[in-house]
Amino acid sequence: MQRWTTILFLTGLSIVLFAIITPLVLGQSPMLVGKLINASAVNDTGAANLVTAVVLAYRGLDTLGELAILFTAATAIGIILGTTDKTQTTSSPTAGFIVATAAKVLFPLLLVFALYIILHGHLTPGGGFQGGAVLAAAFFLLTLADSGNNIKHKVTQVIEALAGTAFIVLGLVSFALQGVFLQPWLDKGELGSLFSAGSLPLLYLALGLKVGAELANLLSSLANVEK
Amino acid sequence: MSIIQSIALLLLFLSVLLVIIRFILGPGSADRIVAADSLSVLGTVVLVGLAAVLKNSIYLDIALVYSALAFIAIVVLAHIMEQK
């Protein structure tokens, strides 16, 4: 029975994919919202990447909701697994010399790379969520190489709380200045330079730190639970 | 696009096809893991090639992310296999 539903699902999937790749002639989508955003987003926010403008400026409250959902999921997993902060290592062997050396070499590169993705979120594709995931992967690589140097759960919790607070404080400041919650404030700057787009890079920085701390916490507590 | 570049891109996609064939007929799951590992590197190269074909440098970021992160899943897999 399950196999037949599988075959049905895969047939539908392949039909959908081949319908995507053949040129779409069935109904041109009107794209009213897309045209409006394309026309006005650069003047409104000063961000070269329009996806960032939508995610943080037009739909900032939505992003706050996503952040709350992620926080709830991470909290639930933390409750189930328990934050065993004891430093005694379990029976897991270390990953070997080559992986340990590669982790030591790659960790600063991945850290710089994650900060690049986060800070250039308003210029190139990327941003808080993606950069935060790279940040978490970098810290997890250290845990993987040597299960002794686990990350400190207290520190990541403090970072996560501060970043989440910073996101809301930035919104509240714009509420005090302009009367609208999470409106972009600060100077828009020159389009395409690093210090532009007003408060959007600050929001993305807070977002990236929060997501990175949460995911690093989750991965490390998944890896280091005694069976 | 010159003819040499066309031949090179054709060779690139033929190699992707060969890796997929190894994935299909690999007798054990170890062979399939090796095929997926090779495919992650080939996917990076194909992404850079697509960035060159589309003449847009923002696709290079995706290749960068891919080359940096594709090995973490493999290393985790090897680590778990070793624990058993």
Added chain:
Amino acid sequence: MNIIILVITVSMLVIAAFYVVWADSFFTVLAASSMVSVGLVLLFVLLRAPDVALTEAVVGVALTGVIYALTLAKIDLWKINDNDDNNDVSQSKQ
């Protein structure tokens, strides 16, 4: 040129999705889901959506595979009986 890339990408996606659902060994499932992620990234790039492709690369490669592998190791499901071959990973241990 474009249509060759698209056909290879989409057939790779469908084959890998087939293996994700049908394979008995969890190692095969992990390898196939990473292949699905490769195919999705290529498809998103071909459809000119670099932002979605970047998100898919990060989430599909790093987070999904790692969380899946760690969870399966934690609940001891690696020892499932698979009859891929006699020199398989999880059978040869027993």
Added chain:
Amino acid sequence: MQLIGDIFFLSGTIFLFLGALGLIRMPDVYNRIQAGTKAVTLGSILTLMGIFFYFPQWWGHLCLIILFLLFTNPVSSSALARAFYRNGISVWTKTK
């Protein structure tokens, strides 16, 4: 410039193709790892150098990608081979 790029690009893809062919032809998991690591790493580096000659303004990203490939691919393959060996996957012994 274009000619040098063509030479590097074509030789890189030839190496990638040979590596994938080795992945098909080799008889054993360890041999397949060997083919899929060495030839594919060299081929991808040559291909990226060819693309560098086509678009010289992309040198930063391409250098970073080459660096990451050079670090990550051998490490993952060696960890994989080590895990396979410790799990007792048999080595091909029918050599002449």
